[in-house]
Amino acid sequence: MKALLLRDIRLPDGTAADVLIEDGSFTAFGCNLTAPPGAAVEDGQGGLLLPGLIEGHTHLDKTLWDMPWYRNECGPLLAERIANERRQRGLLGLDPARQSKALADAFLALGTTRIRSFADIDTEIGLKHLHALLELRQAQAGVQEIQVVAFPQSGLLVRPGTQDLLAQAMADGADIVGGLDPSGIDRDPKGHLDAIFGLAESTGKPLDIHLHEVGELGAFALELIVERVLALAMQGQVVVSHAFCLGDVAPARQAALLALLAKAGIALATTAPPSRNVPPVAACRAAGVTIFGGNDGIRDTWTPYGAPDMLQRAMILGLKNDFRRDDQIEVALDCVTGTAARGCGFADHGLAVGMLAEAVLLDAQSVAEAVVAQPPRRLVISGGRVVARDGILV
Amino acid sequence: MKALLLRDIRLPDGTAADVLIEDGSFTAFGCNLTAPPGAAVEDGQGGLLLPGLIEGHTHLDKTLWDMPWYRNECGPLLAERIANERRQRGLLGLDPARQSKALADAFLALGTTRIRSFADIDTEIGLKHLHALLELRQAQAGVQEIQVVAFPQSGLLVRPGTQDLLAQAMADGADIVGGLDPSGIDRDPKGHLDAIFGLAESTGKPLDIHLHEVGELGAFALELIVERVLALAMQGQVVVSHAFCLGDVAPARQAALLALLAKAGIALATTAPPSRNVPPVAACRAAGVTIFGGNDGIRDTWTPYGAPDMLQRAMILGLKNDFRRDDQIEVALDCVTGTAARGCGFADHGLAVGMLAEAVLLDAQSVAEAVVAQPPRRLVISGGRVVARDGILV
Numbered sequence: 159m160k161a162l163l164l165r166d167i168r169l170p171d172g173t174a175a176d177v178l179i180e181d182g183s184f185t186a187f188g189c190n191l192t193a194p195p196g197a198a199v200e201d202g203q204g205g206l207l208l209p210g211l212i213e214g215h216t217h218l219d220k221t222l223w224d225m226p227w228y229r230n231e232c233g234p235l236l237a238e239r240i241a242n243e244r245r246q247r248g249l250l251g252l253d254p255a256r257q258s259k260a261l262a263d264a265f266l267a268l269g270t271t272r273i274r275s276f277a278d279i280d281t282e283i284g285l286k287h288l289h290a291l292l293e294l295r296q297a298q299a300g301v302q303e304i305q306v307v308a309f310p311q312s313g314l315l316v317r318p319g320t321q322d323l324l325a326q327a328m329a330d331g332a333d334i335v336g337g338l339d340p341s342g343i344d345r346d347p348k349g350h351l352d353a354i355f356g357l358a359e360s361t362g363k364p365l366d367i368h369l370h371e372v373g374e375l376g377a378f379a380l381e382l383i384v385e386r387v388l389a390l391a392m393q394g395q396v397v398v399s400h401a402f403c404l405g406d407v408a409p410a411r412q413a414a415l416l417a418l419l420a421k422a423g424i425a426l427a428t429t430a431p432p433s434r435n436v437p438p439v440a441a442c443r444a445a446g447v448t449i450f451g452g453n454d455g456i457r458d459t460w461t462p463y464g465a466p467d468m469l470q471r472a473m474i475l476g477l478k479n480d481f482r483r484d485d486q487i488e489v490a491l492d493c494v495t496g497t498a499a500r501g502c503g504f505a506d507h508g509l510a511v512g513m514l515a516e517a518v519l520l521d522a523q524s525v526a527e528a529v530v531a532q533p534p535r536r537l538v539i540s541g542g543r544v545v546a547r548d549g550i551l552v
Numbered sequence: 553m554k555a556l557l558l559r560d561i562r563l564p565d566g567t568a569a570d571v572l573i574e575d576g577s578f579t580a581f582g583c584n585l586t587a588p589p590g591a592a593v594e595d596g597q598g599g600l601l602l603p604g605l606i607e608g609h610t611h612l613d614k615t616l617w618d619m620p621w622y623r624n625e626c627g628p629l630l631a632e633r634i635a636n637e638r639r640q641r642g643l644l645g646l647d648p649a650r651q652s653k654a655l656a657d658a659f660l661a662l663g664t665t666r667i668r669s670f671a672d673i674d675t676e677i678g679l680k681h682l683h684a685l686l687e688l689r690q691a692q693a694g695v696q697e698i699q700v701v702a703f704p705q706s707g708l709l710v711r712p713g714t715q716d717l718l719a720q721a722m723a724d725g726a727d728i729v730g731g732l733d734p735s736g737i738d739r740d741p742k743g744h745l746d747a748i749f750g751l752a753e754s755t756g757k758p759l760d761i762h763l764h765e766v767g768e769l770g771a772f773a774l775e776l777i778v779e780r781v782l783a784l785a786m787q788g789q790v791v792v793s794h795a796f797c798l799g800d801v802a803p804a805r806q807a808a809l810l811a812l813l814a815k816a817g818i819a820l821a822t823t824a825p826p827s828r829n830v831p832p833v834a835a836c837r838a839a840g841v842t843i844f845g846g847n848d849g850i851r852d853t854w855t856p857y858g859a860p861d862m863l864q865r866a867m868i869l870g871l872k873n874d875f876r877r878d879d880q881i882e883v884a885l886d887c888v889t890g891t892a893a894r895g896c897g898f899a900d901h902g903l904a905v906g907m908l909a910e911a912v913l914l915d916a917q918s919v920a921e922a923v924v925a926q927p928p929r930r931l932v933i934s935g936g937r938v939v940a941r942d943g944i945l946v
Contacts, residue, residue, distance in 0.1 A: 227917035230877045432826030433874035461876050462924045463867070473857070474871070480827035482855050483624045523621035530856045 159542055163193040167202035170525050179515040182542035202519055205536055206528060209509050210271030210516030211468035212498035215399050215427040215452025218258035218275040219287040222457050230462060236370060240312055243459045244282060254290035262294060264466040266302050267546045269518030269538045272504045276309035276336055279327055281319045288327045301540040303504060307366045309336035314353060315344045321353060328361045338368035340379055347382055355386045364395040376403025380415055384422045393423030401426050405435030416445035425501040429454040430478035439479045450498035451475050468494040469532040476529060487526040515542040553936055557587040561596035564919050573909040576936035596913055599930055600922060603903045604665030604910030605862035606892035609793050609821040609846025612652035612669040613681040616851050624856060630764060634706055637853045638676060649684040656688060658860040660696050661940045663912030663932045666898045670703035670730055673721055675713045682721045695934040697898060701760045703730035708747060709738045715747060722755045732762035734773055741776055749780045758789040770797025774809055778816045787817030795820050799829030810839035819895040823848040824872035833873045844892035845869050862888040863926040870923060881920040909936040
């Protein structure tokens with residue numbers, strides 16, 4: 159692989175530097191680096207270099223991105239949205255392979271080099287979405303790392319046959335066992351959690367559990383999850399997504415729950431939805447709980463919002479947490495870069511020697527400006543080479 | 553003024569049409585309109601035509617837009633932010649004339665044809681900001697209508713001399729009397745409200761009151777405001793901005809307060825901040841309360857967020873109110889178009905014969921797509937002519 163010398167950029171801390179990339183990894187940061195013979199050279203023109211962005215929670219398989227506009231007339235209940243989605247995906251002729259590829263490429267063009275995506279599994283579609291994402295994971299390898307969560311969106315125990323599909327999904331190569339709302343959807347918190355923890359234990363795979371349940375119902379589910387993580391010594395192997403309940407409960411209860419999560423090494427994924435209570439990022443970090451960001455669904459039958467731009471998600475996360483100071487907005491960016499890598503278990507990420515060469519170059523005077531203004535991406539580097547210029551894949 | 557025929561656009565309801573503009577106003581909407589002799593003709597290429605966008609609450613005078621990045625290190629209290637701003641505007645050499653022009657032009661380039669802006673007044677800067685905005689109002693006339701609110705940001709009664717400045721501001725031509733946090737800042741709710749209502753009554757001008765006060769303190773201020781509106785028969789003349797308290801109180805109290813506001817014809821301006829409780833748009837509309845949108849400050853010493861793009865604000869308002877259905881997102885757009893015109897008292901606004909010819913053309917399949925994706929503005933029409941193409945003023 160040809161070496162790449164990126165001249166005249168500024169690092170996130172403001173330092174001016176050149177960056178050398180060899181064999182797909184960063185090999186030097188410094189002033190006036192010499193290009194090895196045959197190296198490609200890019201002039202950064204003083205732009206700001208950010209690490210590759212990370213989408214920690216999305217649903218590539220069911221986006222309507224690039225499809226004709228879908229007019230949303232669905233009711234507000236979770237069960238209505240799940241049922242509407244099952245109905246619409248047939249009516250709309252949603253092709254999970256085509257759709258997930260379109261959105262993954264749009265993410266890459268805007269600098270997202272790692273993605274954790276859920277793949278719906280149910281007794282109607284079987285493993286069709288999962289297999290589409292496993293193929294995408296293979297197709298994008300080398301420029302975009304995709305983790306695939308086998309996700310029983312329509313329920314696990316309440317739809318007999320789904321447990322077998324989930325087990326088959328893991329056998330077929332899914333990276334992560336998914337769960338959701340053990341009381342709200344499956345109506346059996348113990349049964350649901352025992353099932354998914356059992357599958358995680360038997361396959362040696364981590365877990366990612368959607369927990370929309372609010373208030374004390376959600377808090378109870380968190381306690382059950384912590385109990386199982388400690389019993390099975392699965393610290394560092396479990397993500398709880400959403401965990402809105404942490405934003406509902408009183409401060410003392412919140413602090414006690416965060417202490418439990420920290421003890422169990424459970425990470426949180428947040429989409430920072432403006433309309434809901436959410437886990438507060440600063441309190442989570444202060445308690446030692448890893449919390450990172452994601453879009454959730456992007457332009458699908460659930461919601462028309464979202465964009466394959468993790469800087470926009472960082473902005474929304476910053477707005478939601480009332481992060482106004484520059485040091486706070488740097489935390490918002492960290493939620494879609496370094497901390498997201500740790501929370502999802504993406505290896506070798508970051509702007510440092512030895513890490514995989516993934517980076518985004520843009521015109522911004524500071525990290526905070528990059529987050530609030532989301533400027534065009536002049537260059538995206540991944541797999542050690544330029545993969546996009548001015549928002550277009552090369 | 554030359555006539556302008558805009559061919560082949562789609563109206564917000566999806567109808568395909570041509571649009572004829574003569575003497576600065578819309579004179580016909582229909583199919584296959586004939587261009588009058590000498591008319592300019594623009595091909596809309598099937599784009600979506602939206603009415604001119606309206607910014608209902610911003611602070612043009614103190615934006616740092618287009619200035620070097622300001623690193624925010626300010627504490628979180630309202631008093632800290634007010635004091636920090638007074639300190640920084642000197643250190644940064646903020647020129648309100650230059651800054652307000654830069655931001656107003658940026659708004660126009662993205663389709664905002666009407667703006668309500670506050671102008672800070674205090675005993676340090678006197679009427680400097682106000683005069684800058686009055687000059688801007690004059691300079692933009694014909695393509696962008698600006699309402700100027702004389703705003704005692706640092707307090708009215710607590711800073712002796714400010715009342716005289718406010719009276720002078722109205723004499724100098726300010727459109728609207730401003731007030732803020734009668735308890736939180738001025739420490740004298742009766743005194744503050746009597747003063748600003750007195751000035752509004754004596755000058756015959758409307759009022760716009762920033763009310764950040766939360767919970768029952770804010771609700772009390774709302775009651776005091778309603779009492780004065782009814783006593784002075786000022787229905788339709790008062791806007792309360794923010795009114796976070798309406799999102800804090802219990803549902804029955806909220807309903808009672810909304811009924812009072814409806815009775816008093818008091819409108820609300822909301823920035824829909826993701827981090828706070830806010831007046832819920834759907835409940836306000838159901839109660840007959842006019843509620844419209846605005847950015848508040850854009851990239852200033854208070855906050856680095858915000859953009860001169862009312863479609864982005866409509867998106868944030870939609871996210872905050874969990875508006876997912878298309879009909880709900882159309883309400884979000886209405887908050888920065890038709891209802892904002894009514895709430896602020898901007899005349900002759902909208903896509904209809906006889907209204908001032910102000911419109912934005914963009915590529916979107918639906919109003920909802922325009923709000924969630926905020927596509928480039930292909931054309932902005934104001935004062936009966938094309939004033940911007942592809943985001944650049946012509």
